[in-house]
Amino acid sequence: MAETVLDVEALSVTLDTPSGPLAAVHHVSFALERGQSLGIVGESGSGKSMTALALMNLLPRSATRQATRLRLLDHDLTALPDRRFAQDLAGQRIGMIFQEPMTSLNPVYTIGRQLTEGVVRTGQMDAAAARRRALEMMARVGLPDPATRFDQYPHQFSGGQRQRVMIAMALMAEPDVIIADEPTTALDVTVQAQILRLMADLQRDLGMAMILITHDLGVVAQTVDRVAVMYAGEFVETGQVAQVLGAPRHPYTAALLHAAPEPDGARHRLAAIPGQIRPVYGQRSACVFENRCAHATPDCRAGHPGLRAAAPGHAYRCVLPPQPRPAAVQPQPTGQPRDVGSAPPVISLTGVSRVFASRATPFHRPHSLRAVDRVDLDVLPGETFALVGESGSGKSTLARMLLGLDTPSEGEIRIDGQPVSALQGVDRARRIQPVFQDPYSSLNPRRRIGEIIAQPMALHGLGSAAERSQAVEEVMARVGLPEAFRHNYPNQLSGGQRQRVAIARALILRPEILVCDEPTSALDVSVQAQILNLLADLKAEIGLTLFLITHDIGVVHQIADRVAVMQAGRIVERGPAARVLHSPAEAYTRTLLAAVPSIARALATGAQERGQPDGH
Amino acid sequence: MTPPTVQTAPAADMPDRAPTPREILRRRALRHRGFQIGLSILVGLLVVALFAPLLAPHDPFAQTLSARMLPPVWADGGRWDYPLGTDQVGRDYLSRLIYGARVSLLVGFGAATIGMVIGVTLGVLAGYFGGAVDHAVNFVLTAQLALPGLLLAMALVFIIGPSVWVVIGIVGVLHWTYYLVVTRSATMRLREIEFVAAAKALGASRRQVLIGEILPNLVPQILVIFTFELGVAILAESALSFLGVGIQPPTPSWGLMIAEGKEVMFFRPWQVVLPGIAIFLLVVGANLTGDGLRDITAPEGRT
Numbered sequence: 031m032a033e034t035v036l037d038v039e040a041l042s043v044t045l046d047t048p049s050g051p052l053a054a055v056h057h058v059s060f061a062l063e064r065g066q067s068l069g070i071v072g073e074s075g076s077g078k079s080m081t082a083l084a085l086m087n088l089l090p091r092s093a094t095r096q097a098t099r100l101r102l103l104d105h106d107l108t109a110l111p112d113r114r115f116a117q118d119l120a121g122q123r124i125g126m127i128f129q130e131p132m133t134s135l136n137p138v139y140t141i142g143r144q145l146t147e148g149v150v151r152t153g154q155m156d157a158a159a160a161r162r163r164a165l166e167m168m169a170r171v172g173l174p175d176p177a178t179r180f181d182q183y184p185h186q187f188s189g190g191q192r193q194r195v196m197i198a199m200a201l202m203a204e205p206d207v208i209i210a211d212e213p214t215t216a217l218d219v220t221v222q223a224q225i226l227r228l229m230a231d232l233q234r235d236l237g238m239a240m241i242l243i244t245h246d247l248g249v250v251a252q253t254v255d256r257v258a259v260m261y262a263g264e265f266v267e268t269g270q271v272a273q274v275l276g277a278p279r280h281p282y283t284a285a286l287l288h289a290a291p292e293p294d295g296a297r298h299r300l301a302a303i304p305g306q307i308r309p310v311y312g313q314r315s316a317c318v319f320e321n322r323c324a325h326a327t328p329d330c331r332a333g334h335p336g337l338r339a340a341a342p343g344h345a346y347r348c349v350l351p352p353q354p355r356p357a358a359v360q361p362q363p364t365g366q367p368r369d370v371g372s373a374p375p376v377i378s379l380t381g382v383s384r385v386f387a388s389r390a391t392p393f394h395r396p397h398s399l400r401a402v403d404r405v406d407l408d409v410l411p412g413e414t415f416a417l418v419g420e421s422g423s424g425k426s427t428l429a430r431m432l433l434g435l436d437t438p439s440e441g442e443i444r445i446d447g448q449p450v451s452a453l454q455g456v457d458r459a460r461r462i463q464p465v466f467q468d469p470y471s472s473l474n475p476r477r478r479i480g481e482i483i484a485q486p487m488a489l490h491g492l493g494s495a496a497e498r499s500q501a502v503e504e505v506m507a508r509v510g511l512p513e514a515f516r517h518n519y520p521n522q523l524s525g526g527q528r529q530r531v532a533i534a535r536a537l538i539l540r541p542e543i544l545v546c547d548e549p550t551s552a553l554d555v556s557v558q559a560q561i562l563n564l565l566a567d568l569k570a571e572i573g574l575t576l577f578l579i580t581h582d583i584g585v586v587h588q589i590a591d592r593v594a595v596m597q598a599g600r601i602v603e604r605g606p607a608a609r610v611l612h613s614p615a616e617a618y619t620r621t622l623l624a625a626v627p628s629i630a631r632a633l634a635t636g637a638q639e640r641g642q643p644d645g646h
Numbered sequence: 647m648t649p650p651t652v653q654t655a656p657a658a659d660m661p662d663r664a665p666t667p668r669e670i671l672r673r674r675a676l677r678h679r680g681f682q683i684g685l686s687i688l689v690g691l692l693v694v695a696l697f698a699p700l701l702a703p704h705d706p707f708a709q710t711l712s713a714r715m716l717p718p719v720w721a722d723g724g725r726w727d728y729p730l731g732t733d734q735v736g737r738d739y740l741s742r743l744i745y746g747a748r749v750s751l752l753v754g755f756g757a758a759t760i761g762m763v764i765g766v767t768l769g770v771l772a773g774y775f776g777g778a779v780d781h782a783v784n785f786v787l788t789a790q791l792a793l794p795g796l797l798l799a800m801a802l803v804f805i806i807g808p809s810v811w812v813v814i815g816i817v818g819v820l821h822w823t824y825y826l827v828v829t830r831s832a833t834m835r836l837r838e839i840e841f842v843a844a845a846k847a848l849g850a851s852r853r854q855v856l857i858g859e860i861l862p863n864l865v866p867q868i869l870v871i872f873t874f875e876l877g878v879a880i881l882a883e884s885a886l887s888f889l890g891v892g893i894q895p896p897t898p899s900w901g902l903m904i905a906e907g908k909e910v911m912f913f914r915p916w917q918v919v920l921p922g923i924a925i926f927l928l929v930v931g932a933n934l935t936g937d938g939l940r941d942i943t944a945p946e947g948r949t
Binding site: 430433434435454455456457458459462463464466467468471472473474475476477485486489490518519521522532535539 | 666667839840841843844845846847848849850851854858859862863865
């Protein structure tokens with residue numbers, strides 16, 4: 031049996047908040063052996079990042095850490111002073127990779143300096159040895175031409191390359207444990223796939239233990255051996271990946287799996303988890319998931335459930351008998367492409383390009399960038415048209431032009447047969463409306479919800495006060511917002527609720543088309559399901575045309591009728607969603623699809639790999 | 647099992663009700679001692695200025711030549727009918743200080759408001775439109791920063807001729823740079839946030855975007871600068887009056903009172919000390935209020 035490098039028992043983190051002590055992490059226990067990897071999955075607010083910060087001694091000032099046991103190799107971390115931890119262990123025996131590669135590197139120092147700084151300062155290596163090691167690690171993480179890039183600055187690296195640098199930096203001192211907190215969330219899928227493969231390889235080759243923290247079940251399924259599902263600060267289910275994701279025992283795990291749109295398999299209506307995480311103050315006297323659980327009984331409130339074993343190594347916290355797995359596949363009423371053949375297109379683009387040019391100055395030659403390159407496109411009334419592409423492919427520029435926020439350099443965009451440039455103000459707003467990615471920034475924080483939703487009418491002086499109020503009430507009911515929210519401010523609502531507000535604001539003028547730019551990528555899986563279901567319902571009930579921009583193939587699979595794939599400003603492939611996703615014609619589309627983490631695929635290959643030694 | 651419908655999906659129960667922005671401000675204000683002290687001083691002096699005719703024991707212009715240079719009541723020879731003594735021509739010092747608060751606050755609020763209108767307008771325009779507008783505004787800013795403020799103010803008053811309104815106008819016109827710098831960068835940040843794009847997509851005009859979307863989000867920063875500029879303007883008025891190019895006698899102004907008292911400073915120090923304390927109190931009050939507002943409206947509540 032391999033050596034245990036990290037042993038955690040009953041780790042708790044308590045935050046001191048104005049409403050009382052909040053248990054952000056509650057009695058978390060696990061042990062990691064050399065070469066093992068553990069995935070911690072949870073939605074925002076589940077406490078997964080707090081767990082990582084607690085292990086790294088990086089907790090905010092208002093937080094206190096408690097544990098009955100916290101051992102890293104033969105060091106007792108509960109008794110170790112912070113200074114000793116920083117000197118002897120941080121970065122050397124335990125390393126961390128952060129989410130944001132764009133901001134985790136200091137822009138004023140060279141990559142080389144940042145790579146070698148840690149090991150030189152702690153006296154593990156002299157400068158020459160550190161340089162050799164850094165060049166070696168840069169090559170190992172797949173950065174081409176290490177010798178040249180060693181002296182370059184962070185801005186000369188792409189996002190994926192910076193994350194490779196971060197990984198190389200974490201590996202400089204050959205730590206025994208590495209913690210990666212959402213290491214690929216900020217990256218494109220194709221880059222994410224490379225980084226995940228790299229991390230899995232490195233972890234295996236170097237025999238490190240790894241903790242991977244993510245909200246993405248697909249990422250976990252494909253990268254780690256064991257998984258812990260975290261909810262409201264506690265591990266509600268732990269076990270081997272195949273056990274937890276293949277045969278979940280906790281209702282929350284099952285609900286999460288059911289809420290995630292899978293790029294493979296048949297389309298079905300997503301089962302959203304109602305409500306949101308409820309913070310737990312003080313003692314835990316009931317199941318933490320009880321208020322959102324579809325199977326909750328009075329027993330769930332009788333006490334805080336202990337861990338139950340489902341199989342060797344597979345434990346969960348639920349008092350209920352195992353649930354029969356719900357019938358997952360249900361035909362979606364609006365999923366099939368509509369027969370719209372003869373209707374004229376509502377949006378039509380002919381030869382649309384957008385060129386961004388920089389002006390010539392004494393120091394720079396002018397250069398230009400074709401963000402959108404001769405795009406022809408028709409969107410038919412009542413359909414959901416998805417534009418898929420990675421960051422920088424030009425899809426958001428295209429959306430801005432549709433909304434009249436930007437004008438094409440060449441070509442023409444027509445909406446309802448009229449050029450967008452000829453449509454002004456209320457005319458345009460009544461035809462086409464946006465729903466933006468981030469509901470935290472798309473609502474003015476200084477206005478009440480009722481005002482935000484009524485704003486389109488107020489801007490154009492439509493209706494009397496009573497009529498506006500009536501319209502707000504109707505549209506709030508349509509998007510499933512309680513009327514009581516009218517007098518609240520955006521900061522009082524959750525992410526999913528805010529996105530509903532944004533949709534309500536877009537709908538109040540009864541437009542024909544909604545342009546949704548990554549409408550769910552800032553939301554948790556369970557909330558994403560609510561919003562996707564809402565969009566599907568709106569389309570079915572009021573015949574909206576949806577123009578969806580996304581990088582998420584699962585979302586496309588879930589609601590799109592037709593798809594266009596965009597790369598470097600051009601549309602490389604288009605067609606009915608089912609055809610493009612299942613039998614892509616272009617190499618780029620195939621790469622994109624193969625890079626999408628899929629739980630089903632990962633479990634299938636995992637079972638094969640595991641099955642082989644026995645079978646042969 | 648039937649999948650939950652959309653209508654039941656959102657939290658029908660209110661979320662753990664997060665406080666409204668206003669409630670957060672109120673809560674932080676109640677915990678901020680400096681803000682409370684500063685605001686009390688400011689409000690106190692404002693009340694004094696407003697009700698000066700009721701509070702002042704004497705007419706501030708009435709000269710009683712038989713009672714010249716009386717010391718305050720606590721010193722030898724002080725009299726209760728002139729609690730803070732009298733000046734060289736026998737005017738009641740307390741009454742003059744009370745009326746002086748009117749001049750100081752009038753100049754302070756007036757000048758800070760003029761500066762605000764100029765600075766915020768230029769800052770929002772430069773930040774929102776960028777490009778040529780920004781270049782032009784930056785040129786004006788650089789030019790203004792290169793000018794020696796007090797000297798220019800003196801020269802201007804000298805040319806135009808001194809009066810309260812001229813002092814307000816000139817001090818205001820010379821103190822808008824902070825407003826500009828802060829609102830310009832805040833507007834550049836706000837311009838990129840999606841609620842602005844959302845408003846534009848709704849067909850909002852430029853004016854509607856600037857006034858309805860951008861400006862309300864600048865209010866906290868503007869308020870903070872306003873209180874600081876209040877202090878600066880009050881000091882500028884005192885300085886101008888002290889130098890003889892500000893408020894003209896016999897109008898009671900604290901700066902002017904110091905100037906008038908300076909000849910007898912070594913024999914009658916209270917004639918300089920008392921208006922000095924008044925100026926100090928008002929400026930400290932304004933600055934404490936500004937400091938407090940900055941903390942209270944900061945995104946992460948520092949207390």
